[in-house]
Amino acid sequence: MSARPEPRPGVLKIDAYVPGKSKAAGVAKIHKLSSNETPLGPSPKAIEALRTFDHLEHYPDGTATQLREAIAAKYGLDPHRIICGSGSDELLSLITSTYVGPGDEGLFTEHGFLVYRIAVLAAGGVPVVAEEKNYRADVDAILAKVTPRTKIVFLANPNNPTGTYLPFDEVKRLHAGLPSHVVLVLDAAYAEYVRRNDYEAGLELVATAENVVMTRTFSKIYGLANLRIGWMVAPAHIIDAVNRIRGPFNVNGPAIAAGVAAIQDEAHIAKAIEHNETWLAWLTRELEALGLKVTPSVGNFLLIHFPQEEGRTAKDADAFLTSRGLILRRIEAYGLPHALRLTIGDEEANRLVVSTLREFLGKGDHA
Numbered sequence: 615m616s617a618r619p620e621p622r623p624g625v626l627k628i629d630a631y632v633p634g635k636s637k638a639a640g641v642a643k644i645h646k647l648s649s650n651e652t653p654l655g656p657s658p659k660a661i662e663a664l665r666t667f668d669h670l671e672h673y674p675d676g677t678a679t680q681l682r683e684a685i686a687a688k689y690g691l692d693p694h695r696i697i698c699g700s701g702s703d704e705l706l707s708l709i710t711s712t713y714v715g716p717g718d719e720g721l722f723t724e725h726g727f728l729v730y731r732i733a734v735l736a737a738g739g740v741p742v743v744a745e746e747k748n749y750r751a752d753v754d755a756i757l758a759k760v761t762p763r764t765k766i767v768f769l770a771n772p773n774n775p776t777g778t779y780l781p782f783d784e785v786k787r788l789h790a791g792l793p794s795h796v797v798l799v800l801d802a803a804y805a806e807y808v809r810r811n812d813y814e815a816g817l818e819l820v821a822t823a824e825n826v827v828m829t830r831t832f833s834k835i836y837g838l839a840n841l842r843i844g845w846m847v848a849p850a851h852i853i854d855a856v857n858r859i860r861g862p863f864n865v866n867g868p869a870i871a872a873g874v875a876a877i878q879d880e881a882h883i884a885k886a887i888e889h890n891e892t893w894l895a896w897l898t899r900e901l902e903a904l905g906l907k908v909t910p911s912v913g914n915f916l917l918i919h920f921p922q923e924e925g926r927t928a929k930d931a932d933a934f935l936t937s938r939g940l941i942l943r944r945i946e947a948y949g950l951p952h953a954l955r956l957t958i959g960d961e962e963a964n965r966l967v968v969s970t971l972r973e974f975l976g977k978g979d980h981a
């Protein structure tokens with residue numbers, strides 16, 4: 615007998631999620647480019663909705679009706695097939711604990727989002743990892759890892775931190791290859807940013823299959839990360855099951871009000887998309903011109919690979935950038951010790967990243 619309470623098996627195997635840094639000692643101006651937040655901030659209408667929110671003494675609407683209806687109207691969905699959450703992270707955990715129990719397997723890709731592993735271990739399940747090809751999810755490798763114990767498969771599309779994506783044909787091939795009792799979670803946190811004809815977030819698949827769930831977030835293009843709002847759309851039977859374990863007031867009133875205002879502000883979203891298109895392309899070009907390898911991204915961030923020579927590593931680059939107030943994300947925890955993830959920032963930050971890296975690489979004199 616233990617002398618003190620012991621966590622369930624699996625819990626202590628979890629490496630707690632470490633958020634991106636937001637501070638650099640002794641630097642006057644910080645550019646936080648470590649958590650894929652938008653440099654444009656939220657819609658002014660969302661800020662106004664927060665400012666005028668009243669009655670904090672009242673419990674929120676436990677099913678976030680207004681927000682579900684606003685989301686449904688935007689995407690042509692049935693509001694009854696939507697659940698809102700305290701960030702999509704909460705929904706990823708809820709879906710996992712609904713379908714994964716001790717010994718069950720949860721499958722995701724080599725450089726997939728860290729929350730999947732945490733959610734599977736927290737539910738007592740076994741995380742199973744499928745290799746990627748060229749930093750991209752590989753449908754055949756995922757299908758090869760499916761066993762009779764597999765209960766859930768997570769696909770971030772586009773993926774964080776790699777920025778790569780699977781065309782919708784490949785997503786459909788993945789779904790077709792999975793046993794029908796396996797839940798396929800399409801995490802489309804960055805869907806709004808993608809400008810590719812062969813990409814679809816997958817709403818069509820959610821609508822027609824019995825085992826596909828999509829999660830979305832207000833934390834990225836909508837600029838509301840601090841309010842913690844996510845949503846999922848799923849078949850009715852999954853919605854019913856997840857609602858049984860969801861906390862009754864998991865999304866707060868100010869978040870609901872701001873989310874409704876944000877999703878209706880099409881002009882603000884268009885501005886964010888345009889900003890990203892311009893600077894994603896510019897940064898990719900400029901960083902490649904410095905001789906760095908950059909994985910082509912469709913999101914609002916870039917995976918930058920550094921040489922493994924002394925003085926020029928990702929770790930060295932991170933220290934140099936941080937000393938200049940540029941905070942990127944180190945991603946050893948994602949199995950990528952030789953790369954940094956850069957969030958697309960405002961013009962000043964983007965230009966500063968390139969000039970600082972030019973200096974770091976010692977190309978300042980003869981560039």
Ligand SMILES: *Cc1c(COP(=O)(O)O)cnc(C)c1O
Nearest residue numbers: 701702703727774803831833844
């Ligand atoms: C940022 C991110 C999320 C969103 O998290 P929230 O909890 O909604 O803030 C989900 N999935 C991926 C892959 C992400 O990068």
